[in-house]
Amino acid sequence: MVDKRTVNVIHLGFGFMLVFTAFQTFGNMEKTILDSIRKDDDSFHGDGYISLALIYAMLAVGNWVAPSIIGGLGPRLSMVIGSITYLLFIGSFLFPKTWLLYVASALVGLGASIIWTGQGNYLTLNSDEFTMARNSGIFWALFQSSMLYGNFFVFMVFQGKSHIDEGTKNLVSGVLAAVCGLGVGLLVLLRPSVGTDGQALARRVVGPVEAFTEAIKLFSEKEMILLCFTFLYTGLAQTFYSGVYSPSIAATLDISEDPKRLMGLSGLFIGIGEIFGGVVFGLLGAKTVRWGRSPIVILGFVVNVATYFLIFLNIPNEAPLRETHEAAYIQSNPYIAVLCSGLLGFSDSCFNTQIYAAIGTIFSERSVPAFAIFKFTQSLSAAIAFVYSLYIGLYIHIAILIGWVLLGTITFCITEAMVKRRKELDEDSQEDSGAS
Template sequence: MKRSLFNVVILGLSFFLVFTSFQTAGMIQNAVIDGINDEFSKQWNLKWSGYYSFCIIYAVLSIANWIAPSVVAAIGPRVSMILGALTYCIFVANFLYPMRYGLYIASVIIGLGAGIIWTGQGNFLTLNSTAETMTRNSGIFWAMLQCSLLFGNLFVFYQFQGKTKIEASTRMITYSVFLAVGVLGSLFLFILRDRCRSEAADDIIGPLTALSLELAFFSVVYGTAIGRSLTLAKDPSKYIGISGMIIGAGEIIGGAFFGLLGSKTVKNGRDPIILFGFLVHISAFLITFLNLPPNSSLYETDSPTYISSSIPLALCCSFLLGLGDSCFNTQIYSILGSVYAKESASAFAIFKFVQSIAAAIAFLYANSLNLHAQIFILSVTGAFGTLTFCLVEWIVFYEAVISVHSSSSSEPMN
C-alpha cells in the first residue's frame, strides 16, 4: 500500500474511533442530561443544557479556527490532531463525574481542540492527496469516519433499551466505554507517517455557511426530537440510537459511493452531487415536518401531527439526512483540497470557522424555536448554500478551462 493511502486509511480509522466516542455521545447528550439534571439540579441550583453546550463548543471553535493554522504550521498536523483528540476525551470524561459547571468548561476545552484537530485533518488529508485522488480520499475518509455513527449507536441502542430515563449506572458504563474508545483513537494517530507535498493553488473560496446549519440539525436536534416524540412510542428514547445508526449508514454509503466515483466527479463537476444532496435533505425535512410533533425538539410531547407518526418514516428520514450530508461534505472537502492544495490548513480553518459560527447560531436558536421553525430555516438557507457552492464550482471550472487554453496558446509553433 502506498504511504499516502496508508495515511488516509489510518486517519479514517483514528477519527472513526474518536468520533464513535464523541458523535454518539453528542446524539444522546440531551437524553443523558435529562437524567443528570434529575440527579443534581437541586444540589447545583442549575440545570445543564445540551443545546447551550453545543452552542459554546461551536462558538469557541469558530474563534479557535483563526489560530489553528498557526498551531498546525508550528507543530505539524499529526501532533495537532493528537492534542485535539485528547480534548474530545476530556469532554467525554466530564459525564462520568458531573460537576456544576463541568459541562460548559469541557465545552470550551473541546471547542479549542476541535479547531486544531479539524484544521490538522484537512491539511494532512491534502498533503496525502493529489488533484486526481482528493475526491477518492475524501470519500474513503468520510465513509470511515461515519462508521462511528453505526457502531456507537448500536451500543447505545442496547444500553438504552427499555429505559425512559438514563440513570447514573447506565451513564457510567456508556461513557466509560466511550472514553476508552476515544483514547484508543488518539493512540492510532501516532502511527501516521509524515508526508510533504508542494503544489500551486488558486485563491478562491466559496460561501458555504448555509449548509453548515444542517450539521446541528442532523447531529443533535433530530435525534432529540425522536427521543421526545411520544406519538412514536411510549419509550421513544431507545430509537435515538437506531436513528444515529441509520444516519451513519447514509453517511457511509454516500461517502463510499462518491469516493469510488472520484475521478468522474473531477471530470463532470461536483455540483450535480450537491444538488442531489439538497433534494435529499428537502425530502427529509418535508417528511419530518409531517411526521413529528412541532415541539418535540424542546420537550416530551404527544401533540398531534399532520400524519400518523411513524417510526419507519422517522428512520427513513435519518437515512436521508445522512446521505445528504455525505453529498455536501465529500464535495466540500474535495473542492477545498483541490483548489487550496498549498494553503490547505488556512482554507480548512476558514471553512471550519464559517461552519462553526453557523452551527453555534443553530444550537442557540434550537433551544427556543420549535422543530417546524427550524425546518423552515434549514430549507431556505440550504437552497442558498447549494446555489453558492454551484457558483464556486462553475468559477473554478471556467478558470481551469481558461488556464488550459492559455497554456496551449503560449506553446511555440513548429
C-alpha cells in the first residue's frame, strides 16, 4: 500500500496540476491574447511582458513575507489563500481593463510567494532524505502535466485563428477559471503532514519577526549563496520557456501556415518534457541519491546548451519583439521548434527536481525560509528578464541564458561537493568518538 506521506504528495501534485493548468497556459499565451485585445480595444494598453514582470517582481517581494504567513497559518491554509489569487487573475481576463490587469498581476505575484513557499514546506514535511528526490519527481511530474491539458485546449481552440477574438478569449478564460477553481477545492481538502509513523505532525508556529530573521540568516550562509546562482538561472529559463519562446514561434510568420496554433503545441511539448523528466527522476530517486544530484544538473546543462543552439538557428532574432517575416539561419521549421520546446521542458526538470531535493535535504529543518529564498531569487531574475524582454532580440536572450546556465551548473556542483565533504567529515568524527 502507498503510505500516507506519498498520498499527501500525490494529492498536492494534483491540486497544483489543476491550478497551474490554468495559470501556466495563460502565461504561455498572455502576450498573444493581450496583443489581440489591444487591436480590438483602443482604450486597452496592457502588455504581457509588463504583466509578467509585475507578477514576478511582487513574487520576489512577497517571499520575504511568506515565511511569516506560513509560520502563523501553516502551509495548507497558506496554499489555499495563494491559489485563490490565481483564480482572481484568470477571471480578470473576462473584463479586460488595463488597471485591472496590473492589479490582478500584483495580487497573483503575492499569492504565488505564499503558495510556493507553503508547497516547499509541505513537501519537505512529508519527505525524508531518502524520499525527497522521489517525492520531488512525483510532484514535478504531476504539476507539470498542467502544461498538457491547458495547451492542448488552446491548440484546438486557436486552430486557424490569426487573431484571438473576444469570444475565443472569453471561452478560454472561462474554462481555465473553472479548472483553477477545482484546483483550489483540492487544496482545501489537503490533509495534515504526517511523520514516518503515519501520525499527523505537530505544526511549528513561528512568529513573524523570528521567521523573517531566520530567512535573513540563512541567506548569508555559503551553501545558500552558491545555490542562489542556480536559482537565478532557473528564473531566466522560466521566463524564456514560459513567456518568450512560445510567443516567438507564433510571431515567426514563415514557420507554418498557422503559427498561432503552434504556440499551443509548443506549450504542450514543454509540458511533455517536464513530465518525462519528473517521472524519470522520481523513479530513479533512490538510485540518484547514491550518486548525488550533480550528474542530473550537468545533464540539464548539456541539453540546455544544445537546445539554445537549435533555437538560435531556427527562430529569427526579431521574433520575441514582433511578428516577422525575417529569415533565421535556416528555414524555420515547426518540427525543430516543437522539439526544442520538449527539450526546454526536460532540461528545466533536471534543474528544478534537483533543487527541490537539495533544499529539502540540506535545509530540512529550515525548509520554509529556504524555499522562500529560492522563490525570491528565481522570481527576481524572472521579473528582470521580462522587463528586458521588451527590448532585446532572441540572440541576446540566448547569450544571457548560456552564460547563466554555465555559472548555475558550476555553483550547484560546488555546493554538492561541499555538503558531501561535510557529511563525510561528520561521519568520520562520529566513528572516532565511538572508537574512543
